[in-house]
Amino acid sequence: MSHAAPVSENSAGEYALSFKDLQVTFETSGPEVHAVKGLSLSVRPGEVVALVGESGSGKSVTSTAAMGLLPSNASVTGEAKVGNVNVVGLDQGKMRKMRATDIAMVFQEPMTALNPVLTIERQLTEALELHGIAYGRAATERAVELLTLVGIPDPAKRIKQYPHQFSGGQRQRIVIAMAISCDPKVIIADEPTTALDVTVQAEILDLLRELKDRLNTGILLITHNMGVVADMADQVAVMFQGNLVETGSVDQVLLHPQHEYTQRLLAAVPKLSSAHVDEIARHAEENAAKGRELVLEAKDLVLEYDMRGTKFRAVEGVSFDVAKGEVIGIVGESGSGKSTIAKAVIGLLPVAGGSLEINGQNLPKLSPREARAVRRKIGVIFQDPAASLNPRFPIGECITEPMVVHKEGTKASRIKRAEELLDAVKLPRNVINRYPHELSGGQRQRVCIARALTLSPELLIADEPTSALDVSVQAVVLEMLQELQRDFNFACLFVSHDLAVVDMLADHVVVMQSGKAVEQGLVKTVLHNPQHDYTRRLLAAAPVPDPHEQAVRREAWRALNSGK
Structure with missing residues (x-):
């Protein structure tokens, strides 16, 4: 294991930002929380140092300490130097003057x-x-x-x-x-691209790289996206439970990780695979041989938003179908119409043209009562688990809410169903009486999946279900979705901008651009041999956790974009 260069007094001027034995603890009503345990790390001018790790590893606490923005219940020891000034314990007035001029921050949202x-x-x-x-x-x-x-x-x-x-x-x-x-000496970029599409992400990373070179600013990049690390970083530091477990050059850490935690993190990253292709092909052929049992079918689908009397056409002439036991991925940039299709299937948006059939029944033609009966067979997982769970309901009630809405079962049978589903999503049964805020992001997303399966749906709609999660948590959730599909045999409409996730989960894919389907078919043909320029651009924009391959992909993406 290699260590970050120690910061000696005489060389401190060489660093835009440096930490030496930084310790951060928080006083809580319970035991003290030791968030950062003796971290030493440095960032030179014009250098990008990536700080990676899962939620709760201490990455953001480290950056907040450097900005002097920690809450009053935090106690900090050690050094956090911006240039030659140690900001630990610095007077608030002086710290305020340093923000923006010496150190600045780009936030996640x-x-x-x-x-x-x-x-x-x-x-x-x-x-x-x-x-x-x-x-x-x-x-x-x-x-x-x-x-x-x-x-x-x-x-x-x-x-x-x-x-x-x-x-x-x-x-x-x-x-x-x-x-x-x-003109700050150092910029802390805290997950600057998490909420963005792959193409927009690629543009933002290009912009940061260009500005860093032009202004010779040091960047501390905090992220859990290993592709972004490969694309941007010179040095990488890996944090786990408040400790720095591995540091080194981007090549060293991503290509030859020494610590088992780093190895685990990298193994969890979904990749556009080639080995998986044969498996998908076999799976698709088996389904075709068995005869497909269609659950959802869209023909020439047209969807519009009414914007104060003027109609905005969000989706035009899209056709696709998905059968039992299949996953169809819908990919594209923000504004391409992906989530709009999901909304129409759930019944949150009227269909302006074409047909949308669920089990042979055309949704636009159904009465409200018939539509409600059809919707009973649809489960939904939303992008943000925190926003889609009622904070005042205990977990048990969150999961059984669909049964209450559709007047199913008795109180005892509902609790029994909630316990079965907690088993299915690998959560302990004792969380049934806890509240959403007491669970981590990954656990909350599992609760959302359990709720979506309460009424044994025939169709599951998953709208970016893993985009807010860490790679390792995402890997667990995706694996669980695959297992649940084998057990419950539902059809799944999977909306995502992460092509590697779609490659891992889906049988078919529809690529959306500005409301139209520009390319669709089997995942193995569309994602591994794209015909349309837009699909090629999307694929080239998705970063991979290998710095050499990523450099090639970046050039390919630039070439494709210059010709668009």
């Missing part, structure tokens, strides 16, 4: 980092004026310059707009513009 009631101009000029860099018109000109730098089109006009008028990727670019506005 741009909407929480931007003020929804202030224009982008106000938010960008605020930091410039606060730190005495520019005022009035000069500050506005600098703000327009920053938006140009991060690739926002028509910046002079768009600077007058509000955050909600920008897409997710553009909002993240604005947050990066705010971070670089005062």
Whole structure:
């Protein structure tokens, strides 16, 4: 196991950011929580150091300590130096002056980092004026310059707009513009691409790389996406339960991991496989031989949103079908119409044209009562488990809610069903009386899967069910979905922007672009031999956890994009 270079006094000036024996503990009503245990790590100017690990490993606590943003119940010892200044125990006034000018942060969720009631101009000029860099018109000109730098089109006009008028990727670019506005020595990027599509993610990573080279800024990149690490990092540090268990160059750690935890993390990353192809082909052929029992069939599907009297067509002329025991993956960028299709199947959006049949019954033509009976056979897993569980219900009631809604069973039989499902999703039965906030993200997502299976559905709709999860938790949840499908034999509509996950789970795939299906067919043909340029771009944009292969893919993605 290699260690990070120790920070000696005379060389401290070489580092944009350095930690030496950093310890962070939190006082709680119970025992003390030791979140970071003696971490030593350094970031040089112009270097990207990736800090990886699962939720709860101490990554974000480390970055918050460097920003001086830890809550009052935290006690910190050791050093966290920004340039030559140790920020541990630094006076709040001095720390405030250092933020933005010396150290800046790009947060995971741009909407929480931007003020929804202030224009982008106000938010960008605020930091410039606060730190005495520019005022009035000069500050506005600098703000327009920053938006140009991060690739926002028509910046002079768009600077007058509000955050909600920008897409997710553009909002993240604005947050990066705010971070670089005062030329900081180091930027901490905390999961900067988690909520983004693969193509937008590739653009944001390209932008960060370009800015780092131009401004010679050090970047501490916090992520659980090993593909992003391979794409961006020079050095990698792996955290596990508050300890740094492995550090080294990106090649060393990703290609020759020494610690068993790093090996486990890398083994959990879903990859676009070739070995899997034969298995899928065999599976598809077996299904075809058996005769497919269609559960869901869409023909020339047209879906529209009513935007204050004007119709916006979100999906046009899409046809597909899925049979019992099959998984169909729907992939594409944000705004391509993936989730809109899922909404229409659940009945949350009326069908504007074409047909959408579930077990031979055309949804648009059914009366509300008949539609309700059809929906009873559909289970849904949403993207964000925290938002889709009622925080005031104990887990048992969350799981049995569909039985209550559809007036099924007695109280005792519902509890029995909840216990069976907790077994099926590999959660201990004693969580039945706990509340959602007492469980981790991965456990909450399992509860959502259990709830989706309560009424033994014939069709399961999974909308980005693993995008908010760590790689190792994601691997467990995906494996569990495969097992449950073998046991329950449901048809599954799987919406995702992670092509490796779709490759692992799905039999068929539909690639969506701007509301149309540009390519569809068996996963093995579409994802391993794509015919359409857009599918090729999507595949090239998905990062892989091998730095050499990723460098080749990045060039391929740039070449495809320059020709689009």
